[in-house]
Amino acid sequence: MKLLEDGVPLAEISIERVARTAGVGKATIYRRWSGREELFCDVLRAAEPPGPELPGTSTRDDLIALLEAQRRRGLATRSSAIVHNVLAQMKSSPKLWKAYHVNVVEPQRRLTTEVLRRGQEDGEIRTGLDLELIADLFHGPMLVRTVMRRDADLPDDLAEVIVDTVLEGLRPSGS
Amino acid sequence: MKLLEDGVPLAEISIERVARTAGVGKATIYRRWSGREELFCDVLRAAEPPGPELPGTSTRDDLIALLEAQRRRGLATRSSAIVHNVLAQMKSSPKLWKAYHVNVVEPQRRLTTEVLRRGQEDGEIRTGLDLELIADLFHGPMLVRTVMRRDADLPDDLAEVIVDTVLEGLRPSGS
Numbered sequence: 627m628k629l630l631e632d633g634v635p636l637a638e639i640s641i642e643r644v645a646r647t648a649g650v651g652k653a654t655i656y657r658r659w660s661g662r663e664e665l666f667c668d669v670l671r672a673a674e675p676p677g678p679e680l681p682g683t684s685t686r687d688d689l690i691a692l693l694e695a696q697r698r699r700g701l702a703t704r705s706s707a708i709v710h711n712v713l714a715q716m717k718s719s720p721k722l723w724k725a726y727h728v729n730v731v732e733p734q735r736r737l738t739t740e741v742l743r744r745g746q747e748d749g750e751i752r753t754g755l756d757l758e759l760i761a762d763l764f765h766g767p768m769l770v771r772t773v774m775r776r777d778a779d780l781p782d783d784l785a786e787v788i789v790d791t792v793l794e795g796l797r798p799s800g801s
Numbered sequence: 802m803k804l805l806e807d808g809v810p811l812a813e814i815s816i817e818r819v820a821r822t823a824g825v826g827k828a829t830i831y832r833r834w835s836g837r838e839e840l841f842c843d844v845l846r847a848a849e850p851p852g853p854e855l856p857g858t859s860t861r862d863d864l865i866a867l868l869e870a871q872r873r874r875g876l877a878t879r880s881s882a883i884v885h886n887v888l889a890q891m892k893s894s895p896k897l898w899k900a901y902h903v904n905v906v907e908p909q910r911r912l913t914t915e916v917l918r919r920g921q922e923d924g925e926i927r928t929g930l931d932l933e934l935i936a937d938l939f940h941g942p943m944l945v946r947t948v949m950r951r952d953a954d955l956p957d958d959l960a961e962v963i964v965d966t967v968l969e970g971l972r973p974s975g976s
Binding site (some may be wrong): 749750751752753755758759760762763765766767768769770771773774779787788790791793795796797 | 832924937942944945948962971972
């Protein structure tokens with residue numbers, strides 16, 4: 627974190643340099659992280675807001691918690707220069723980007739799929755639809771605003787509005 | 802196009818070089834394009850599949866046509882090295898990326914907003930919801946698959962499934 631705060635690019639941060647900056651031996655670092663990729667992922671996880679606590683009261687409430695966590699990560703990427711820079715640098719390295727996906731993105735995706743599967747079991751979500759597609763219907767609109775259109779509005783109630791609208795559909799009621 | 806097919810990076814393609822390659826004077830180029838940015842946008846438009854013809858039979862049909870055009874652009878980006886490379890290079894230049902947004906992305910977005918506004922007037926879409934948000938609910942899931950997750954499935958019926966599911970909602974019918 628100190629190196630990143632000092633503006634050192636990821637490419638110049640080796641395990642050796644981390645150990646030297648922390649005043650420990652390389653073996654101490656390798657005891658916790660198998661390499662730079664895993665270490666940078668943990669740095670991001672520490673700098674980003676924590677993952678969601680699922681209330682478990684309903685599928686709707688769990689989905690809102692998941693999308694709200696996504697919105698907060700989007701806000702952090704806008705407000706924290708470190709999160710923004712580390713993410714941008716990871717994107718330009720296929721190896722780092724893959725590690726980020728395996729360690730951060732995919733666990734979040736599995737959590738959403740799990741919530742949706744339970745929602746189908748509990749009768750809150752229609753069955754017969756692909757869970758991957760349903761996950762995209764909820765997360766897609768939020769991702770577009772947090773990741774692709776950095777100037778898009780992220781109002782406080784965005785997670786709730788997206789979840790309720792996708793659940794209820796856009797047809798006028800009664801039709 | 803010839804220069805791009807030869808693998809010349811965008812940064813090395815000046816109006817002068819285009820004119821020389823085409824065997825015309827610079828003035829001939831400037832008569833049609835005000836600068837490199839506009840010229841590259843037209844190159845992309847020529848290489849990408851054409852924009853959608855809206856059938857105008859219903860809001861649903863128009864939305865499917867809009868999303869199908871988006872899916873075809875996604876397939877072209879995967880299959881055409883030129884589209885893929887030009888897009889990637891435009892993304893890394895703020896000036897080119899802005900020109901792409903103004904000339905290509907925003908007109909498509911305005912078209913969607915127009916279709917949705919008519920849908921509200923015709924009673925096919927609920928009123929009281931922000932049109933920008935509704936546009937994201939339809940385009941977001943497709944964008945995630947075409948732009949962000951390049952290995953995601955883009956099956957033939959994807960546009961139709963997204964439009965129908967977002968229109969009808971995810972609650973089980975009758976609840």
